[in-house]
Every structure is written in structure tokens, then in C-alpha cells.
Amino acid sequence: MSAAEEVVTEGHAVEAVPKRAMTLGTGTSLVVLAVLLLVPLVVKNFVIFQMTMLLIYGLAVLALNILTGGSGQFSLGQSAFYAIGAYTSAILMEQYNVNYALTLPVAGIICFAAGFLFGQPALRLSGVYLALATFALATAMPQLLKLGYFEKWTGGVQGLVVTKPDAPFGLSMSQDMWLYYFTLLITIAIYLFSVNLLRSRSGRAFMAIRDNEIAASAMGVDVALYKTLAFGVSAGITGVAGGLGAIAVQFVAPDSYTITLAISLFLGMVVGGVGWLPGSFIGSAFIIFVPNIAESVSKGLSGAVFGVLLFLVIFLIPHGARQVAILCQQLAARLRR
Amino acid sequence: MLKGLRTAALAAAAIVCVCMLCLPDGALAQKKYDTGVSDTEIKIGNIMPYSGPASAYGVIGKTEQAYFDKVNAEGGVNGRKIKFLSYDDGYSPPKAVEQARKLVEDDGVLLIFNPLGTPSNSAIEKYMNGQKVPQLFVATGASKWSEPKQFPWTMGWQPSYEVEAHIYAKYLLKQKPDAKIGVLYQNDDFGKDYLKGLKDGLGAKASMITAEESYETAEPSIDSHVVKLKSAGVDVFISITTPKFAAQAIKKLAEIDWHPLHIVSNVSASVGGVMKPAGFENSQGILSAAYAKDGADPQWDNDPGMKLFYAFLDRYFPDGDRLDASVVYGYGVAQTLVKVLQMCGDDLTRDNVMKQAESLKDFEPDTLLPGIKINTSPTDFAPIKQLQMMRFKGEKWDLFGDIISGGMSN
Numbered sequence: 001m002s003a004a005e006e007v008v009t010e011g012h013a014v015e016a017v018p019k020r021a022m023t024l025g026t027g028t029s030l031v032v033l034a035v036l037l038l039v040p041l042v043v044k045n046f047v048i049f050q051m052t053m054l055l056i057y058g059l060a061v062l063a064l065n066i067l068t069g070g071s072g073q074f075s076l077g078q079s080a081f082y083a084i085g086a087y088t089s090a091i092l093m094e095q096y097n098v099n100y101a102l103t104l105p106v107a108g109i110i111c112f113a114a115g116f117l118f119g120q121p122a123l124r125l126s127g128v129y130l131a132l133a134t135f136a137l138a139t140a141m142p143q144l145l146k147l148g149y150f151e152k153w154t155g156g157v158q159g160l161v162v163t164k165p166d167a168p169f170g171l172s173m174s175q176d177m178w179l180y181y182f183t184l185l186i187t188i189a190i191y192l193f194s195v196n197l198l199r200s201r202s203g204r205a206f207m208a209i210r211d212n213e214i215a216a217s218a219m220g221v222d223v224a225l226y227k228t229l230a231f232g233v234s235a236g237i238t239g240v241a242g243g244l245g246a247i248a249v250q251f252v253a254p255d256s257y258t259i260t261l262a263i264s265l266f267l268g269m270v271v272g273g274v275g276w277l278p279g280s281f282i283g284s285a286f287i288i289f290v291p292n293i294a295e296s297v298s299k300g301l302s303g304a305v306f307g308v309l310l311f312l313v314i315f316l317i318p319h320g321a322r323q324v325a326i327l328c329q330q331l332a333a334r335l336r337r
Numbered sequence: 338m339l340k341g342l343r344t345a346a347l348a349a350a351a352i353v354c355v356c357m358l359c360l361p362d363g364a365l366a367q368k369k370y371d372t373g374v375s376d377t378e379i380k381i382g383n384i385m386p387y388s389g390p391a392s393a394y395g396v397i398g399k400t401e402q403a404y405f406d407k408v409n410a411e412g413g414v415n416g417r418k419i420k421f422l423s424y425d426d427g428y429s430p431p432k433a434v435e436q437a438r439k440l441v442e443d444d445g446v447l448l449i450f451n452p453l454g455t456p457s458n459s460a461i462e463k464y465m466n467g468q469k470v471p472q473l474f475v476a477t478g479a480s481k482w483s484e485p486k487q488f489p490w491t492m493g494w495q496p497s498y499e500v501e502a503h504i505y506a507k508y509l510l511k512q513k514p515d516a517k518i519g520v521l522y523q524n525d526d527f528g529k530d531y532l533k534g535l536k537d538g539l540g541a542k543a544s545m546i547t548a549e550e551s552y553e554t555a556e557p558s559i560d561s562h563v564v565k566l567k568s569a570g571v572d573v574f575i576s577i578t579t580p581k582f583a584a585q586a587i588k589k590l591a592e593i594d595w596h597p598l599h600i601v602s603n604v605s606a607s608v609g610g611v612m613k614p615a616g617f618e619n620s621q622g623i624l625s626a627a628y629a630k631d632g633a634d635p636q637w638d639n640d641p642g643m644k645l646f647y648a649f650l651d652r653y654f655p656d657g658d659r660l661d662a663s664v665v666y667g668y669g670v671a672q673t674l675v676k677v678l679q680m681c682g683d684d685l686t687r688d689n690v691m692k693q694a695e696s697l698k699d700f701e702p703d704t705l706l707p708g709i710k711i712n713t714s715p716t717d718f719a720p721i722k723q724l725q726m727m728r729f730k731g732e733k734w735d736l737f738g739d740i741i742s743g744g745m746s747n
Contacts, residue, residue: 044442045438046438047443049435049438053431143555146524156529157455158459159430159456159459159460161462161463245431249430249431249460250434250464251430251431251460251463253430253459255456256429256430258429260389295387295424299387299423299425300387300395302387303388
């Protein structure tokens with residue numbers, strides 16, 4: 001039976017986003033790129049490390065954005081794919097001495113397969129039910145990683161320590177800086193791929209499914225295929241992010257990939273603006289820096305402070321960073337007049 | 338439209354740039370000190386799970402802060418005030434790496450003291466040793482923190498699970514050499530470390546362990562494991578469990594009227610958290626081992642060390658619960674750090690901190706059991722290696738026997 005037979009009764013969970021509004025203009029993109037390229041030359045290694053993490057979590061949020069903002073499916077299970085990617089890279093690097101750069105495509109492919117397979121049963125679920133199913137995946141993952149059967153590879157609860165790569169070709173830059181540029185390169189590649197994917201025929205199919213499954217099916221879109229494909233692509237990108245994360249943090253352990261991570265990524269997507277790809281990186285900045293700010297306000301109540309800040313964001317700008325961008329745009333247009 | 342967006346993004350980018358340039362620089366190092374030390378101040382870093390699943394341990398960080406407040410109020414260490422920077426990692430290893438790097442590279446601390454959690458410490462161990470910054474007195478019971486050859490900048494503090502298990506093994510070899518031991522252990526690093534220690538401690542007689550049962554923390558009840566061990570015909574029941582499960586086991590044993598020699602790991606030796614909920618009448622005669630004094634135990638009321646501890650709580654940490662073992666722990670470990678810093682004198686380099694930390698001789702913090710002493714050497718990075726056996730009687734633990742050292746030499 002086709003998924004279209006299941007009548008979707010709920011309203012639009014995700015507001016429709018026109019595809020041109022999903023990206024930044026060329027000029028803005030170049031400025032952002034220049035900033036990302038030049039800033040590491042003048043800041044300390046620690047800040048470079050934070051920027052690397054920003055890009056990595058940004059990629060993971062981007063992947064979720066393709067799934068939710070693109071095809072309208074929810075997932076609270078991204079941490080599971082992130083973990084699979086991280087462990088794939090770590091195990092290949094440490095147990096089989098594979099070059100770190102080569103582990104990333106492997107992580108991506110394995111996660112794509114995992115996501116695609118998980119997408120099959122997920123077809124029968126939508127909305128909150130899908131969110132719950134993926135939630136189960138995220139809760140199960142840390143325990144699966146601890147299983148005695150896999151311990152030979154995963155290191156069990158102790159995790160695995162990963163060696164950080166040096167800059168190649170005798171380049172005289174720190175490991176952090178090299179890893180940053182390496183991550184930046186991959187991020188740009190994946191970002192361009194994502195933008196083009198959403199502009200392509202497949203992307204239009206995703207969005208048609210998001211806006212109205214039945215209409216999409218009537219127009220000849222293979223709903224089942226594209227829904228699972230969206231899951232696969234999203235999981236694949238998350239896997240690459242996970243692999244990069246393992247290299248940057250130099251350590252993988254089951255405790256790194258709990259449900260908290262999945263919720264953080266979800267939060268990043270909402271704060272950045274669902275369906276607005278550049279917002280993924282703003283959302284990523286939110287989940288990295290705002291907890292630190294909350295902690296500096298009050299140590300004992302950091303969770304509560306974070307909650308208040310999050311509440312303010314959701315209350316004042318429910319559409320996240322995208323809304324701010326649009327507001328700025330309107331303001332600038334008015335000033336010019 | 339688009340132009341406006343561009344301007345906005347430009348402005349945002351410019352702000353980001355300015356923010357990053359303005360980040361405060363690390364403290365300027367002076368010639369005779371390493372980063373983080375000046376004539377008036379010593380910066381100490383720390384990472385604690387103030388939020389997340391292990392947030393109950395966050396009180397350790399608060400106790401340490403209060404202890405350093407006390408030291409500063411009394412004039413500091415050789416005239417230098419301790420500035421304690423304690424960050425939250427939510428028990429997440431990647432966050433611990435970020436916080437460790439922030440402390441070392443951004444705040445410029447002299448050392449990171451007592452970071453909590455086996456996963457978090459594993460995550461930062463390589464980084465700390467690569468940077469040659471002391472990762473001093475880590476707050477975990479895993480046995481892997483005493484490897485001075487491989488990780489010369491990392492040192493533990495409390496007796497490891499393995500050491501504690503050695504002590505039970507020694508006790509059994511002496512008191513009950515023909516015992517048939519049944520072990521119930523939690524299936525994680527904690528349980529596995531213990532089991533390994535027990536087997537190592539029994540050595541050639543490891544076959545005394547005739548039955549092993551493991552449980553997952555996700556299991557609602559461990560009753561079936563207890564019943565299985567009983568039917569295996571063992572006469573010593575070693576419970577390597579966390580408090581909730583330890584209490585369950587004690588209750589179940591009473592329920593099925595099974596009375597083997599019952600040993601509970603120190604983790605679950607809490608009177609308030611385990612024995613009371615399991616029922617005092619069911620807990621009589623249970624054995625365990627301890628290295629610190631119990632704030633709940635009236636026998637220490639007139640102990641000079643504990644009097645200092647209580648005075649500290651009254652004056653500097655009124656929120657601290659004297660019954661909470663974490664508070665006792667935080668006090669003891671902070672006192673050990675201050676001792677090391679005092680020994681450093683005016684040579685406050687990271688090298689010298691490690692040199693002094695590995696030459697502690699017979700140091701006795703106020704909150705450790707009488708006779709338990711901290712000793713380290715360049716080849717021994719495990720400060721506390723001794724415990725004393727205790728038996729539950731009435732509503733409290735009775736210490737008995739000598740202080741036993743957990744070393745492998747029998």
C-alpha cells in the first residue's frame with residue numbers, strides 16, 4: 001500500500017518555505033565565507049576549536065533541516081546517526097589505521113544506509129508518532145554501543161580515544177587550524193550539495209510531500225521513496241558531522257551521544273528557523289554558546305536560565321533566525337526609501 | 338530585499354568579528370611562574386556536572402569553592418589567593434573537552450583539579466597530557482588514572498574500585514578461604530573494574546567465584562538475579578551495585594530468607610541512601626569498606642578533624658549537608674590540593690606541581706579515617722590505597738580490623 005492512502009489529518013506542522021528563501025544571497029554568502037576563512041588567522045586555538053564545533057553541529061542541524069524543513073518529517077533520533085558516524089570514523093581510524101579523510105565518506109554511506117532503512121518503517125508514521133519512534137532510536141543507541149558483543153570495536157563504556165590529524169603537505173599550521181579548514185571545506189561542499197538538492201527535482205518532491213502528501217502523490221511523486229530518501233540523506237550528512245565531531249573532540253563514548261544531543265540539534269533547528277538552511281549554523285551557535293552564557297549567569301540554575309532564554313527566543317521570534325533576517329531586510333529597505 | 342538582507346548579514350558578521358577579537362587574553366605569565374599564577378593569585382580550573390544525569394555530584398564543586406573561600410579568607414596559599422574556575426559539562430564528554438580547552442587556553446589556569454566522571458576524564462586525558470597541564474586528583478574510581486609512564490600529567494585521588502575489591506578479596510582469603518562467592522555486578526565500567534579487581538585480588542584462587550550475574554541499570558528489579566545466585570549455592574554474596582539496586586538486593590535477600598556473608602561496595606554503603614530504605618533489620622551484619630569518615634556517624638562528633646570540617650560547614654558552606662558523602666569528599670580532596678600548592682612554595686610551575694603531587698608523604702586530610710594516609714611517588718599516582726572494613730550494626734557502621742592496603746603484594 002502506498003503511504004498516500006493514509007490520510008494525513010493534522011495541519012501543517014511545518015510552515016511552507018519558498019525555496020528561494022532557503023539560502024543567502026551571493027554577496028552575503030561571500031562575506032560570510034570571507035569571515036569564516038579569515039577569522040581563524042587572528043584568534044586563539046580554543047576559539048578555532050569552538051568554530052570547528054560550530055560548523056560540525058551546524059552540519060548536523062542542517063541535516064535535520066533537510067528532513068524537517070525539506071520533507072516535513074520530524075526526528076528526535078539524529079543523535080543515533082551522529083553516534084554511528086562518530087564510531088565509524090573512530091573505529092576505522094584507531095582499529096584499522098584508515099586515513100581520517102577517508103573515514104568520513106564511509107561514515108556518510110553507512111549512515112545513509114541506516115537512515116534509509118530506518119525510513120522504511122518510519123513511512124507508516126507521521127508527526128508526533130514519527131518523533132516518538134526516532135526518540136526510541138536515540139534512547140537505545142548509547143546502550144547498543146555498550147553491548148558486550150560490540151565491545152571489541154567500540155571499547156564499551158570506556159569509549160575510544162582518537163588521534164588528531166596533523167596538517168598535511170608540511171603546512172605550518174596548528175592541528176586545530178588545519179581541522180577547522182578541513183571541516184570548513186566539507187561544510188561548504190555539503191551546504192552547496194544541500195542547497196542544490198532542495199532546488200532540484202528531488203527537493204521539489206520533498207517540499208511537495210511536506211506541503212501536502214496526497215497532492216504530491218497525485219502529481220506522480222513517489223512518496224514512499226522520497227520520504228525514505230530524505231531520511232537517508234539527512235542521516236548521511238549527520239554521519240559525516242559525527243565523524244568530524246569524533247576527530248575534533250578526539251574521543252567517542254556512549255555518554256557523548258545521549259538523547260540530550262538529539263534534543264539540542266532539534267532545538268538548534270527551531271532557533272535557526274525551520275527550513276532556512278543558513279539558520280542551521282546560527283542554531284548551532286545557539287546550542288554551543290547559550291548554555292555557556294546561562295552558566296555564567298548562574299551556576300546552580302544554569303538549566304533554568306537556559307530555559308528562560310529559550311522561552312524568550314521562541315516567544316519573541318517563533319520562526320527563529322530566519323525571522324530576524326527578514327526583519328532586518330525590511331528595516332533596511334525602509335531606511336533606503 | 339536581497340540587498341537589505343546582505344547588509345544585515347554584513348553587520349552581523351562584523352559584530353561576530355569584533356566579539357571574537359575582544360575575547361579576553363589569558364593571564365600574562367611571569368617568568369618564575371607558569372600560566373595562571375601571579376604574586377597574588379593562583380588560577381585553578383575544574384569541570385563538574387552541575388546539570389545533567391550526574392548533577393547530584395555538583396555539590397562537590399560547591400564544597401571545593403567553599404573550601405578555597407576559607408583558605409583565601411585565612412590568607413591564601415603562601416600569600417596567593419586561589420581563584421577557582423568551575424565549569425559545567427553536564428556529564429557530556431564533548432562538552433568536557435570544550436570546557437577543558439576553555440580553562441587551559443582561554444582562562445589560562447595553572448591546572449585542572451578534580452574534574453568529575455570517568456567518561457569526561459577519559460575525553461580530556463590525551464589533551465591534558467599533550468598540553469602538559471596537570472589533570473590533578475580526578476574524581477572517578479576507575480583504575481586507569483595511575484599510569485604515570487603513559488600519562489604523567491594525570492593523577493587520581495580516591496581508592497579505585499579495583500583497590501577496594503582487592504581488600505574484599507584479602508578479607509575473604511583470610512576469613513573464609515573455602516568460600517563459594519557469588520557476584521552481582523552492574524554491567525558498566527564501575528561493575529567491570531570491581532569484578533576484575535576481585536579476580537586479581539583472589540589471584541590463584543579466583544575460582545572461588547562460582548557464580549556471576551550482571552544487571553543493566555535499565556532493569557526495574559534485580560530480584561531474579563538474586564534468586565539465581567541463591568540457587569547456585571553460594572555462601573558469599575558480593576553486591577557491586579549502585580544504591581538503588583543495593584537496597585533492592587538487601588530486601589530481596591531478607592524476603593527469600595537467605596543469609597550469606599553479604600558484602601556491599603563502598604558506593605552503596607550509605608546509611609541514609611541504602612540501609613535505611615532497605616530496612617535496618619535486614620541490613621544487620623552486612624560488610625563494606627570505607628576510607629572517609631561518615632558525617633552521619635556520631636562516633637566522629639569529637640574527632641578533631643571532623644570538628645574542623647563541621648566548623649567549615651557552619652562558617653563557609655551552610656548549605657552543605659554534613660550527611661552527604663560528596664561534601665566530605667570535596668573537603669578532603671580540596672585540602673589535598675592546598676597541601677600540594679603549599680609544598681610548591683614560590684615555584685608554581687606545572688612541572689613542580691606534578692613533582693610535589695607525586696611526593697606526598699603520609700598526608701592525612703581531616704575527613705579520612707584515622708590511619709589512612711596519602712602517599713604518592715613518581716611511580717605511584719594513586720594517592721589513597723587503603724580502606725578499613727566495616728560491619729553494619731544497629732543503625733550505623735562499625736569499623737573493625739586494621740587499615741588494609743589494596744596493593745597487589747599480599
